[in-house]
Amino acid sequence: EVQLVESGGDLIQPGGSLRLSCAASGFNVRANFVSWVRQGPGKGPEWVSVLHTGGGAYYADSVKGRFTISRDSSKNTLFLQMSSLRVEDTAVYYCVRDKYSSGWYGYFEHWGQGTLVTVAS
Amino acid sequence: QSALTQPPSASGSPGQSVTISCTGTSSDVGAYNYVSWYQQHPGKAPKLMIYEVRKRPSGVPDRFSGSKSGNTASLTLSGLQAEDEADYYCNSYAGTNTVFGTGTKVTVL
Numbered sequence: 001e002v003q004l005v006e007s008g009g010d011l012i013q014p015g016g017s018l019r020l021s022c023a024a025s026g027f028n029v030r031a032n033f034v035s036w037v038r039q040g041p042g043k044g045p046e047w048v049s050v051l052h053t054g055g056g057a058y059y060a061d062s063v064k065g066r067f068t069i070s071r072d073s074s075k076n077t078l079f080l081q082m083s084s085l086r087v088e089d090t091a092v093y094y095c096v097r098d099k100y101s102s103g104w105y106g107y108f109e110h111w112g113q114g115t116l117v118t119v120a121s
Numbered sequence: 122q123s124a125l126t127q128p129p130s131a132s133g134s135p136g137q138s139v140t141i142s143c144t145g146t147s148s149d150v151g152a153y154n155y156v157s158w159y160q161q162h163p164g165k166a167p168k169l170m171i172y173e174v175r176k177r178p179s180g181v182p183d184r185f186s187g188s189k190s191g192n193t194a195s196l197t198l199s200g201l202q203a204e205d206e207a208d209y210y211c212n213s214y215a216g217t218n219t220v221f222g223t224g225t226k227v228t229v230l
Contacts, residue, residue: 044124044208044210044222044223044224045159045161045167045210045212045221046221047212047218047219047221058217058218059218060122060218061122062122094166099169099172099178104214105155105157105173105214106157106212106214106219107155107157107169107172107173108157108159108167108169108212109172111166111167111168112166113166114166
């Protein structure tokens with residue numbers, strides 16, 4: 001069974017940094033496309049970043065240059081390093097696995113429970 | 122990376138049908154047949170209901186159907202049931218990113 005468990009969310013001041021973790025089980029993070037998707041309070045989901053099986057990463061314009069996605073294959077864990085945080089980054093951050101491992105199409109089939117990041121002074 | 126446009130709300134009585142539109146551009150919805158739809162109940166993570174425009178994951182009732190024409194995709198809920206009351210979001214692949222819709226709240230009257 002595919003499971004994704006996020007952690008690391010916290011209350012952080014604007015300009016600060018935070019690292020989120022996503023512990024995966026039931027599949028290999030290195031062999032699948034795993035994304036971070038966030039949802040601000042009262043808002044719809046917003047795709048943040050994806051780590052491809054080949055190691056390439058893509059980012060939403062809103063976080064490019066501030067966020068970095070990575071993985072530790074030995075721990076089967078995905079990370080999101082967030083820096084220069086802004087109030088508008090406040091959201092529940094979900095770790096999400098795509099339906100297919102053969103290519104990335106944005107079919108977000110498996111979701112974690114989410115971890116809350118609050119950016120406020 | 123602008124959000125896809127959906128109507129804010131839609132409603133229908135039990136047993137009726139409701140169709141939700143999702144309008145994008147020639148760079149996302151119009152360029153690829155990689156459109157998906159998600160159902161979200163309050164306090165829960167979104168759930169994949171439709172992928173590749175019209176395919177349903179295992180376990181999703183065939184009351185849910187998807188289609189696409191040009192830059193607009195649509196989700197139809199047939200035979201509305203009380204448990205269908207939720208927020209619905211479309212999503213489209215756009216090359217190096219994906220874009221979600223603005224969301225539609227479906228109310229079962």
